[in-house]
Amino acid sequence: MTPTNYKLTIQYDGTRYDGWQRQGNTDNTIQGKLESVLSRMAGQRVEVQGAGRTDAGVHALGQVASVRLPQPLTPQEVLSYANRYLPEDIAVVAAEAAHPRFHARLSARGKCYRYQLHLGPVPDVFSRRYHYRLPGPLDLQAMRQAAALLTGTHDFRSFCSNKRYKKSTVRTIRSITVEAQGPALTLTYQGDGFLYNMVRILTGTLIEVGQGQREARSMPQILAALDRTAAGHTAPAQGLSLVEVYY
Amino acid sequence: MTPTNYKLTIQYDGTRYDGWQRQGNTDNTIQGKLESVLSRMAGQRVEVQGAGRTDAGVHALGQVASVRLPQPLTPQEVLSYANRYLPEDIAVVAAEAAHPRFHARLSARGKCYRYQLHLGPVPDVFSRRYHYRLPGPLDLQAMRQAAALLTGTHDFRSFCSNKRYKKSTVRTIRSITVEAQGPALTLTYQGDGFLYNMVRILTGTLIEVGQGQREARSMPQILAALDRTAAGHTAPAQGLSLVEVYY
DSSP, X not given: OOOEEEEEEEEEOGGGSSOSSOOSSSOOOHHHHHHHHHXXXXXXXXXXXXXXXXXXXXXEEEEEEEEEESSOOOHHHHHHHHHHHSOTTEEEEEEEEOOTTOOTTTTOOEEEEEXXXXXXXXXXXXXXXXXEEESSOOOHHHHHHHHHHHOEEEEOGGGOOOOOOOSOOEEEEEEEEEEEETTEEEEEEEESOOOTTHHHHXXXXXXXXXXXXXXXXXXXXXXXXXXXXXXXOOOOGGGEEEEEEEO | OOOEEEEEEEEEOGGGSSOSSXXXXXXXXXXXXXXXXXXXXXXXXXXXXXXXXXXXXXXXXXXXXXXXESSOOOHHHHHHHHHHHSOTTEEEEEEEEXXXXXXXXXXXXXXXXXXXXXXXXXXXXXXXXXXXXXXXXXXHHHHHHHHHHHOEEEEOGGGXXXXXXXXXXXXXXXXXXXXEETTEEEEEEEESOOOTTHXXXXXXXXHHHHTTSSOGGGHHHHHHHTOGGGXXXXXXXXXXXXXXXXX
């Protein structure tokens, strides 16, 4: 019997996990938890492919995964079983039958990430796990100018933590928006793909622009340097969420 | 020197606390945490009076507390000090100098509580600590009819867990609203005061009406019974938040 291929949309609070990607024996990853539950359901070892390998502490509202299961289960059966046995900080929010050649990562055409900041002296108790708190006000106009200079197709090697560049580091950012709502500031990134730590380094750099430590017009020089040390710091994982994957 | 009286507005995630009210030696309460931090600031033991003695696991968006401090600190100094030393799931969101006779509980003229439900098969990962999850759909029209019959001035003894009625159990509920937004259902209660567990028992009863286990028109009989066993179950603490205290 041909195995059935499924597309799963997944939410998680990444706070207590070592990121998406399965690790060796001491596994505490989202992929590992999903594979463990779905393997039990399938009665054999199955592999789950995720669209984005989110870092430790990063969250997801719409991570997408693909998985082949030997039994012809309905998507609703897969969703119900998974949610019954997954820990409460991971949930399958949608399941559908997919084309046999659908692969969550290789078929993806783009992604949307969001980075949440909380500004000001009064902490927010209820969203504390999902934002990065900064004391001061930020110059939003300067941040938007810098964001515009980073948008488009560039070699983003300066914004990548990985030191081995076997593949191209050219990516296209379709948009970066900077939206304030009270003390909350949300940076939203849409693009065809993102390098390792790229969204967090872009965010750290834009924060430094907002704090007046860098000039917005210096962005082209940072890109041209092709050197990680030219860009800003890596913003903490907890503010980052994978919002959506485009196919 | 006359001590200064302060009015503090406080948020907390009640998940890991044994409620508001200070307990003996093994204290793990919101009041205990606040008193510990403010006593350290004052250099002597101070008492914090809360408007509502929320149960273990209940949250607050706008709990109000009063405290007398021996030093003439500015409200901003009190707020900054408290937020520097409080755990991350408790925050002072506003501080102001109050009239010497202001007492958070005795001066309160009313309160607003909110109870959050999450309906449907797909769990919500990010608000999981702040709602009570129920599988099925609920008959909102029946719940609103029942809510209307509970609004007004009544003896709410049937909706009180405390078996000793030294004081009056008559209260006035000014409004109960039932609002759906996608899978989220919010019940909002405004009134002059609420008995022990009253909002949770009202909610448990309204849930049973929504599930068709009770008729909306049976509310007057429940009130007339003046007996806890006539009403529905006590809904779990995690869905409840103290939203605002009126003075």
